[in-house]
Amino acid sequence: MDLFRLLGGGAKFDKKRFKDDFQLLDPTATEPEVEETLTEQPDNEEERQKSLLNEIDFFKNTHTIVGNNKKAKDPKKSKEKKNKKLEAEEDNQQDEEEDDDDEEDLFTSQEEVAQFRKQNRIRVYGDDIPNPFRKFADLSTPYYNLRPYIRRNLKVSGFEDPTPIQMQSIPIIMKGRDLMSCAPTGSGKTLAYLLPIIHDLNGPEKVGYRALVVAPTRELAQQIFREIKRISAGKKFKICMLTKATAATQAQDPKLRQKYDILISTPLRLVHAIQSDEIELNRVQHLVLDEADKLLELGFLEQMDEIFAACTNANIQKSLFSATIPSGVETLAKTVMKDPIRIVIGAKNAATETIKQELLFVGSEDGKLVAIRQMVQKGLKPPVLIFVQSIDRAKELFHELVYDGINVDVIHSERTKSQRDNIIDQFRAGRIWVLISTELMARGLDFKGVNLVINYDFPQTVQSYIHRIGRTGRAGRTGEAVTYFTKEDAPYLKSIVNVMRGSGCEVPEWMLTMRKPSQNMRKQLRKAPIERKQINTMSSYDKRKIAHKRNMIETSKRRKTEKETEKKA
Ligand SMILES: Nc1ncnc2c1ncn2[C@@H]1O[C@H](COP(=O)(O)OP(=O)(O)OP(=O)(O)O)[C@@H](O)[C@H]1O
Numbered sequence: 048m049d050l051f052r053l054l055g056g057g058a059k060f061d062k063k064r065f066k067d068d069f070q071l072l073d074p075t076a077t078e079p080e081v082e083e084t085l086t087e088q089p090d091n092e093e094e095r096q097k098s099l100l101n102e103i104d105f106f107k108n109t110h111t112i113v114g115n116n117k118k119a120k121d122p123k124k125s126k127e128k129k130n131k132k133l134e135a136e137e138d139n140q141q142d143e144e145e146d147d148d149d150e151e152d153l154f155t156s157q158e159e160v161a162q163f164r165k166q167n168r169i170r171v172y173g174d175d176i177p178n179p180f181r182k183f184a185d186l187s188t189p190y191y192n193l194r195p196y197i198r199r200n201l202k203v204s205g206f207e208d209p210t211p212i213q214m215q216s217i218p219i220i221m222k223g224r225d226l227m228s229c230a231p232t233g234s235g236k237t238l239a240y241l242l243p244i245i246h247d248l249n250g251p252e253k254v255g256y257r258a259l260v261v262a263p264t265r266e267l268a269q270q271i272f273r274e275i276k277r278i279s280a281g282k283k284f285k286i287c288m289l290t291k292a293t294a295a296t297q298a299q300d301p302k303l304r305q306k307y308d309i310l311i312s313t314p315l316r317l318v319h320a321i322q323s324d325e326i327e328l329n330r331v332q333h334l335v336l337d338e339a340d341k342l343l344e345l346g347f348l349e350q351m352d353e354i355f356a357a358c359t360n361a362n363i364q365k366s367l368f369s370a371t372i373p374s375g376v377e378t379l380a381k382t383v384m385k386d387p388i389r390i391v392i393g394a395k396n397a398a399t400e401t402i403k404q405e406l407l408f409v410g411s412e413d414g415k416l417v418a419i420r421q422m423v424q425k426g427l428k429p430p431v432l433i434f435v436q437s438i439d440r441a442k443e444l445f446h447e448l449v450y451d452g453i454n455v456d457v458i459h460s461e462r463t464k465s466q467r468d469n470i471i472d473q474f475r476a477g478r479i480w481v482l483i484s485t486e487l488m489a490r491g492l493d494f495k496g497v498n499l500v501i502n503y504d505f506p507q508t509v510q511s512y513i514h515r516i517g518r519t520g521r522a523g524r525t526g527e528a529v530t531y532f533t534k535e536d537a538p539y540l541k542s543i544v545n546v547m548r549g550s551g552c553e554v555p556e557w558m559l560t561m562r563k564p565s566q567n568m569r570k571q572l573r574k575a576p577i578e579r580k581q582i583n584t585m586s587s588y589d590k591r592k593i594a595h596k597r598n599m600i601e602t603s604k605r606r607k608t609e610k611e612t613e614k615k616a
Pocket residue numbers: 106205206207208209210213230231232233234235236237238369370490491492493495517521522
């Protein structure tokens with residue numbers, strides 16, 4: 048469906064007309080159904096998806112992705128129904144748990160454990176590694192004794208089965224072991240660390256922060272904050288998302304600090320609070336580094352050092368999570384961890400396999416705009432996320448596309464916090480259809496419905512590529528990623544080609560024979576992006592003229608339709 052053509056000229060989101068797309072984006076909706084996208088695909092593509100999904104169907108929801116023609120449910124009604132069902136279920140919980148015990152949920156031999164890990168593509172490294180669990184119900188057995196309200200919250204969230212990273216991480220954290228987890232984007236890492244931490248904290252204690260989650264961006268920290276609320280619903284944990292304002296309040300009233308249980312922060316904000324004595328971390332029992340490899344990169348490393356030093360509790364348990372953990376980071380991380388266990392799900396540092404990846408040669412910088420306009424003309428299926436390499440380029444591209452009648456916006460660190468929050472909310476709600484972003488949005492953000500990621504500018508590292516494209520194809524869904532490249536990017540292509548192959552994507556034969564970029568070249572690119580020509584094809588006068596013309600056409604079309612309807616009436 049050529050949605051953009053239909054939506055020309057400051058488009059509005061017609062919820063009725065595009066209810067299927069809206070369903071995908073509606074945060075209150077139950078499991079969205081995306082069958083339309085797939086039924087349009089050729090048979091062999093469907094087959095490819097099916098076989099891939101069978102293999103890596105973490106979420107056991109293949110049936111909702113391929114060939115499901117059921118009507119979308121009313122989210123409100125289904126929530127009410129779900130709550131009623133839960134109440135009834137809770138009454139029977141005791142019986143159920145006994146049944147679960149009878150079903151031999153726990154493993155009887157190490158061979159069985161090894162077989163189970165193999166089936167779920169779980170690899171583990173370290174000493175004395177706790178067994179994984181199979182089903183969330185297993186956690187309610189006396190062995191794990193998961194608190195019933197957490198189980199209930201899982202059900203309310205619609206989480207029926209654990210993902211492999213959850214199967215293995217949860218028992219490890221429950222046992223108090225240090226952990227380094229590498230699992231694909233969108234595979235449920237957040238719950239993998241939050242569940243055992245909330246379980247261990249038990250309830251509010253008013254002794255000061257006992258758990259700390261550090262994330263590289265404010266946007267991701269906010270998302271984690273919401274996830275904690277969701278999984279701990281029913282217990283009155285006091286959770287603090289560290290901001291200038293919350294830090295100031297706690298600075299003024301040291302007694303207030305005692306009331307909190309959990310802290311979420313970005314490194315810079317936290318270090319500032321530590322240095323100005325606004326916060327104490329001496330009671331922290333659980334420290335999590337979400338997007339750990341980013342946090343242990345040069346830009347953040349110094350701050351992380353201060354944070355580690357401020358967490359003085361001798362019994363602290365540390366967990367590192369990311370979709371990419373390069374070996375250098377692993378070595379570094381080991382220096383701050385105690386006898387850690389390492390988990391790798393699937394291939395290490397690989398892209399999610401439900402994403403269809405494509406590399407597109409666009410010749411030159413101007414070719415990129417031509418390519419994007421062609422994609423728009425053919426009909427993009429929103430929401431779409433476009434990545435560029437700098438704030439300036441984000442602004443430039445926005446000024447190009449905004450006159451094309453696309454419902455587009457731009458996000459980067461120069462926008463105000465409230466603008467950023469608003470944009471993210473709008474994008475989640477489906478009111479922004481195309482969002483241009485810098486690296487800011489590349490890590491951790493969970494937008495379930497994103498259909499396409501466009502790397503307008505070639506990513507600077509393989510890690511950046513994996514995380515950027517990982518904004519689509521989440522939670523077992525399918526997605527697409529297109530990466531534009533010019534002559535200048537060609538020397539770096541092979542690294543991405545390798546990732547594509549590693550995740551089961553087809554690549555043209557000639558790309559396979561290309562040489563890998565040298566270590567020096569990669570280092571250079573990591574330091575600074577390739578210099579590129581400004582994104583600018585026409586004068587602003589011309590752009591305004593085009594926009595004006597398009598508005599006139601739209602108005603005349605609308606008038607014509609109105610007249611026709613009047614006539615018919
Ligand atoms: N067991 C589960 N069943 C179904 N959905 C789940 C389950 N666990 C998590 N999810 C959902 O999967 C989505 C992705 O989870 P999450 O954001 O934790 O991924 P991630 O692995 O941290 O990704 P990234 O590497 O991009 O940060 C979320 O919408 C989350 O609610």
